[in-house]
Amino acid sequence: MTATIQSYVVHPAACRAAEVTAALTAIPGCEVLPAENRPVLVLVTETSDRAAQRQLERRLDAVENIAHIALVSGWAGEEKMA
Amino acid sequence: MIAIDRRTALKNLAASAAIAAAETMMPGVVFAAPATRLPADVAWKKAPCRFCGTGCGLLIGISNAKAVAVKGDPASPVNKGLCCVKGYHSVMALYGEDRLKQALVRKNGKLTPVPIEEALNVVAENLKSTIAAHGKDAVAIYGSGQWTIPDGYVASKLFKGGIGTNNVEGNARLCMASAVTGFMTTFGQDEPMGCYEDIDHADVFVLWGNNMAEMHPVLFSRMLERRLKKPDVKIIDLATRTTRTSQAADRSILFLPQGDLAVANAIAHELLRTGAIHRTFIERHVSFHRGKTGIGYGLQDKEGFTEAAESISFEQYKEALKDYSPEKVEALTGVAARDIRYLASLYGDPGRKVVSYWCMGMNQHTRGTWIQNLVYNLHLLTGKISTPGNSPFSLTGQPSACGTVREVGTLTNRLPHGEVTNEADRKLAAKIWKVPLEKIAPKPTFHTVEMFRALDRGEIRFLWIQVTNPMVTMPKLKRYRDAAQKEGRFIVVSDVYPTPTTDIADVVLPAAMWIEREGMFGNSERRTQHFEQMLPPPGEAMSDTWQLIEVARRAGYGNLFPWTKENHIEEIWKEYGQFHHGPDHEMASYEELKKRPGVIWPFVKGQETKWRYHAKYDPAAKGDSWDFYGKPDHRAWIWFRPYEPPPERPDKDYPFWLNTGRVVEHWHTGSMTRRIPVLHKAVPNAYVELHPDDAKAMGVRTGERVRLTSRRGTLVLPALIDVRGRPAKGQVFVPFFDEGLLINELTLDAFCPISKQPDYKKCAVRVERA
Secondary structure: EEEEEEEEEEEEEHHHHHHHHHHHHHHOEEEEEOOOOOOOOOEEEEEHHHHHHHHHHHHHHHHHOOEEEEEEEEEEOOEOOO | OOOOHHHHHHHHHHHHHHHHHHHHHHOOOOOOOOOOOOOOOOOOOOEEOOOOOOOOOEEEEEEEEEEEEEEOOOOOOOOOOOHHHHHHHHHHHHHHHOOOEEEEEEOOOOEEOOOOHHHHHHHHHHHHHHHHOOOOEEEEEEEEEOOHHHHHHHHHHHHHHHHHOEEEEEEEHHHOHHHHHHHHHHHHOOOOOOHHHHOOOOOOEEEEEOOOOHHHHHHHHHHHHHHOOOOOOOEEEEEEEHHHHHHHHEEEEEEOOOOOHHHHHHHHHHHHHHHHHHHHHHHHEEEEOOOOOOOOOOOOOOOOOOOOEEEEEEHHHHHEEEEOHHHHHHHHHOHHHHHHHHHHHHHOOOOOOEEEEEEEHHHOOHHHHHHHHHHHHHHHHEEEOOOOEEEEOOOOOOOHHHHHHHHHHHOOOEEOEEEEOOOHHHHHHHHOOOOHHHHHHHOOOOOOOHHHHHHHHHOOOEEEEOOOOHHHHHHHHHHHHHHHOOOOOOOEEEEEOOOHHHHOOOEEEOOOOHHHOOOOEEEEOOOOEEEEOOOOOOOOOOOHHHHHHHHHHOOHHHHOOOOOOOOOOHHHHHHHHHHHOOOOHHHHHHHHHHHHHOOOOOOOOOOEEEOOEEOOOOOOOOOOOOEEEEOOOOOOHHHHHHHOOOOOOOOOOOOEEEEOOOOOOOOOOOOOOOHHHEEOOOOOOOOOEEEHHHHHHOOOOOOOOEEEEOOOOEEEEEEEEEOOOOOOOOOEEEEEOOOOOOOOHHHOEEEEEEEEEOOOOOOOEEEEEE
């Protein structure tokens, strides 16, 4: 098992922050922290193994109206998340 | 299984790091506090960050004897709740799998685990036997700007007051020595006159060879925020390489290596030509001088230097600058005359407040002292100094380069708040330390490069290295690595992880790291910050302070350290504070430090001195305005310093300039940050940056292997083209954090003859496809 926690800075396309927030929040393992005064989001993801991580990345790729997404922080280990 | 607190801690760290990244990219952006995932029992404790010299205040979340979270301390005036990516991941550096938890002693050629008591006995016996066989000046300690203040104080007291040798140095000699000699020669006192609050008042920021976006990201973010609030604020990046800082600047100006000397003189020339100077300030508060020229580069062993200052008139100074017209300097440095005039217009505009920032670009320079003098000249000619928003400001690289190496004085020439050559300073030290005056030697011995040369020559036989990694950081590395491994040398290394320096040790002592012990750091703006012990150190790891005391007691110097494990940090601070007692100069009390997120010294009658040398802000300044009381004439000294070329320049055999430095993700030699998975993954290895035209001419693309060769060594690295920074044509840049790709095999051990600080920014290399 390779549990993974990652964080991203997400820039939605113009005037699409609400839609992007909703789309990301709907993905299991995703937690979204929207900025209060700018159209930018912080996304924290958690997956339990490599397959789940790959699936999550595919779902993120499929979210529309993301202008830019940058991986900031990540942790991967052989331990299972409690 | 990862416990719930571990998992939530990781999620918090990940979220915090992304918030920090967003804040750096978009100053002023506000996020709601993340939903708390922390255990109910988490306790938040304040500490300065472990890494750079900014000295950000952190709050460390502690639960069940583990550090589980980090956030910026909103009460800290330094960072106001912000953090950079290293700060947010700082506690993860405590938990690398290969932390040193046991002492190691070399037996039959192999480092072998032993109880720490045995290792301390071995160290003490070798210290004593070396002194008995070769004399007191055959033993030395080499510490760090990452030493806490108590570490450095105890090291200085043991070696200078106990053993009686001035063989004490710190790695800040490699990063801050030119700043010290710059301050001393111009103002007669060390450390900046201003503070970070200058950012909130300045209209212009001129960055002299300083990639703040990566090296001081939190201050950079504060600067960008200032510009957001006041759109006419200008940020000028004056550098040899295009970086993330250049991209955010209003103007990026590139100069040829060493050209900063000429550019600074050309700005002064232009200020004088246009009359954009503060005549009253100059008449009342400045005197003019020149020193020796053609002063060499320290390339030979035991090469000495003594300055000879000569007073000159304003007219003589003006005459000396006549060769530095913008047009002439354009030809020498590659900086357009119009850019020099633009810079002069900014410094000379009486309606704009100007801050100049610099760090390693000006410090690691064979004329490091001179370039500091020359930038001070610009502020002194215009009177833009010692008032809010007007500051020439030397940024520090390490968390306590100021607090420990400069203030405690862990350099061969220094005593706590004094100089070994000054009898009054020696008398004070002898009185406070309760040692005979003659015990404290009146002459400096070896600065850092010369200390390692003395190890090579056999004059030093015992060397104790704490909190630093010289087998990665010394220039012309092979000579000094070979020296450390010579027969008859005994090397002790105190550290938290295995490094190339522990590899060459005879004894390795496992050290308690940062919040695993109590201590204090002193940052760039004269701010002293206390942190308590929050965690137990792993295994038999012990603080560097206590290691020194344990060895001192075993070696017969125990009477100098009559303290207990419980009270020694408080007692050290109180004793050290005696060096600073005075009507206009004082350090904050231990109790005050424990309460506050740091205190700026001088701390007089309960007030911080945020700006020195001006009577409005500084109780030591007399009169009603500026008073540069560090100099006997109460004037700041403007020095005429000419342009002189570096010792090694590109030629037909070695046609490229090599520049070395850091990246935002890694701290110095990477011994801690490379053990933080996300930071390691972000930049897993060193690389060589090439200008795209040079790369194209060689047929090299990003990721392909390139061989660099200097007169001292060769190294093969992957190329990086326009990914992070862009060197100018004919130049390459390599970061030094990677112990697997040691760029200091190639660098030159030339140094500023005044500060003795090596120049890591300029030497000549050949570049080929590998």
